[in-house]
Amino acid sequence: MADTSDTRTPAQIEADIRRRRDVLAETLDEIGVRVHPKTIVGDAKAKVVSHVDHTVGRAYVQVNRVVSEVRAQLTDEDGAPRMERVVPVALLAVGVVGLLVVGTRRRRR
Template identity: 50%
Template sequence: MARVGKAGTEGKAARTTAQIEADIERTRKQLAVNLDELAMRVHPSTVAAQTKAKMLASVEQKAGRAYVAANGAVEQLKGHFTDANGRPRQERIVPAALVGVGVLLLIASARSRRKQG
């Protein structure tokens, strides 16, 4: 078998043709694997699945944050209308209920005027 060497490569043994051919074949196989991997990454179904997963994760994260914020608001509101023992505070509930009833009456009155007019 012929030995192939580079000019000026001192201290390195020259490689045989078989070694070079084996290196080329190894490189071809690795290139084929890389190309297959790239094809999978850019395939429309893969891209769609990744996009869907990212969007779902984003929605879940935002829903979680909204839940925590709403839960905090409910606890704050609950704390406003109950005492330290969890009993209702009449002095705060009654005025709030009256305001709520008043707002509902105003809305109902405005609707009935629109229907009449």
């Protein structure tokens, strides 16, 4: 059998009750803050911002990699343009822009 005798004085018991009541009040306040709609919305916003930042960072790295690869294809080791590769790409770009302009003009008529 467990010993149920309590050797604490009434003042010690009251102090223990006050201490436990204070701890319980802090816990309830903390729970209230956690379930408050503003806290929930703030947490959700923080998660979205974090995800967007991560996605944008990954996209930036990918674009940077592609630009570096294209630059490597269009320049030599010294950084000078490789005309045999730049001229066809430039002509292709001019052709695409020309087609877009012609297509836009046809739609307006």
